[in-house]
Amino acid sequence: MLRFENLTIGYDRHPAVHHLNAHIAKGDFLALVGPNGAGKSTLLKTILGHVLPIEGHVEFNGIVKSDISYLPQSSAVDRRFPMTVGQFTGTGLWYENGPFKRITADQRERIQLALAKVGLKGFEKRTLNALSGGQFQRLLFARKLIQNAQLLLLDEPFSAVDEATIEDLMQVLIEQHQAGATIVAVVHNSDLVRRYFPQTMLLSRELIAHGPSNEVLSADNINKANSVALGAIHAEVCEVKHD
C-alpha cells in the first residue's frame, strides 16, 4: 500500500527521520512507536503530503491521498468552534459533498450511526465546548468513521483518555479493520500495543525495528531507540546528495 524508499524527512533540512526503508501493507494493523521527537508525527504528515521529503520518497500502491483519513493529535483541534456534535460529525463528509451540498437523509443516518458506535448517541445537539476530553476524542473518531477510508492514520488517539474510552475506541478501530481498513496509529502505551496491535514500527529518527509487536518491543530494541533519541537532541544538518 505504502513504501518508504530511502526516505529522509524533517524541517529546514534538519532531519527528523533518516533514510527510512519500510512498507505498510494493505490490512496492516500497525502501531507506530518511539520516544518523543522520534519523528512519528512527521512520518504521518509526510504520507499526507504536509511535509515534503528531504530525500527519497513515499510510493503509493493502489491508494490515492483521498483514500486516507487522518486523525491529528487532539490538541491540534480547536474546540471553541461554535458547532454542535452533529454538525461537526457532518464536516467529515466534506470530501463527498464539497462546501455547498446539503447533508442527505442517508448521510444523516450515517452520522447517527457513527455517533452511536462511539457511545455519543443523543449528543447531536451539544456544542463542542460542552464535551469532556474523552467525549471529544470519541467525537473525533465518529467524524473519521463516516469517511469509510482505506487507510486510517491516527496520531496519539489514546492520549489523555481513560481506560473505558480506550477500550471502546479500540473496538471501533478493530471493526474498521475487519471492514477492510488499514490502520496506522501512533501509540505510546506499549501494553496497549502488545494487546491490540499485531505489528509495530519502532522509530527513533531511524528505523529501529519493524514486524510482530512482541518481537519489535524487546528490551534491546527499546533501549536502542531511547539511546538514539538521547544522542540526537541536536541533529546535524542532513547531507543530501546532489547530482
Ligand SMILES: Nc1ncnc2c1ncn2[C@@H]1O[C@H](COP(=O)(O)OP(=O)(O)OP(=O)(O)O)[C@@H](O)[C@H]1O
Ligand atoms: N513544524 C516543525 N518545525 C521544525 N521542527 C519540527 C516541527 N515539527 C516537529 N519538529 C521536530 O521534528 C522532530 C520530530 O518531531 P515529531 O513531532 O515528528 O516527533 P514525534 O515522534 O511525533 O514526537 P512525540 O512523541 O513527542 O509527539 C522533533 O525534533 C521536533 O522538534
